[in-house]
């Protein structure tokens with residue numbers, strides 16, 4: 001499956017399906033809106049979409065300037081396409097454009113439902129830098145960091 005999937009620079013046209021995937025995965029989350037995605041993509045950064053025959057099956061949005069530098073604002077792969085290496089390919093694509101000595105940051109929920117995501121980041125070389133109790137209001141989250149070497 002992986003070979004047929006192309007990674008390309010993300011444009012606003014890719015956002016609608018990416019929002020739909022996110023709404024399915026995080027149905028209760030108020031932060032996830034088209035404005036959030038547009039605003040994130042509009043900032044300087046590195047953002048890529050994964051396409052199968054021109055159909056968007058995933059994407060990543062990373063901005064250069066946030067609370068910290070190089071913050072992943074959004075990453076998602078369509079359900080049927082998970083666990084086939086596409087998420088890792090998106091992270092590799094970003095990593096390739098960063099310099100030695102830089103870091104990438106991301107946050108992930110500390111609950112059971114996000115264990116898979118945390119494992120995904122750790123598998124891709126991120127180190128868990130610790131838990132923030134109220135990162136998502138009532139819910140705790142982890143901050144993970146990957147050093148570019």
Ligand SMILES: CC(C)(COP(=O)(O)OP(=O)(O)OC[C@H]1O[C@@H](n2cnc3c(N)ncnc32)[C@H](O)[C@@H]1OP(=O)(O)O)[C@@H](O)C(=O)NCCC(=O)NCCS
Nearest residue numbers: 025075076077082083084085086087088107108116117120
């Ligand atoms: C997290 C996500 C982007 C990873 O993309 P992917 O293409 O599925 O990841 P890859 O195929 O490159 O890597 C798969 C690895 O991640 C793990 N993983 C990723 N998501 C997982 C999940 N929800 N549950 C269990 N394991 C998961 C797999 O077990 C696998 O590890 P293994 O090879 O040791 O078994 C994708 O699963 C996804 O969209 N999840 C829902 C949205 C989400 O959680 N986004 C991150 C928010 S912090």
